Amino acid sequence: MAHAKLAALVVLVVIVLHASTCAVAIDQMPATMTLNGFGPGEGEPAECDGKFHNDHEMLAALSTRLYAGGSRCQKMISITSTQNGRTVRTRVVDECDSRHGCKDNIVDTSIAVWNALGLDSNIGEVPVTWSDS
8 A cells, every 4th residue: 555655656746747847838928029149159058959059040048937947948939029910930949047137938039030020139128929839
């Protein structure tokens, strides 16, 4: 009987741990898009692969909660400007760490994303929605 209870407890712990690192599918979640540099000299290497990336690639970093323990690493998301309705697809390569200054609900993107959305990167922050693609 004790072994059955222990086994059930172990299974429950595994399920809880797995659920805490899995991302729930997102569809048109409002967020704030900010500008980020992903190349050498612009911060640390990307969390997903430990590499620097070219800012002319369509790249994103998600705030800690949205990053979901890395479960969105290397996955494509869609970002839509609430200002002009344009949508682009971009690859998640990094975490914008909410424990170290990044606000919650941030989609931090490369200049290429701003350009593709037709937005002025000098603004710094713009409202968007995003979805898992």
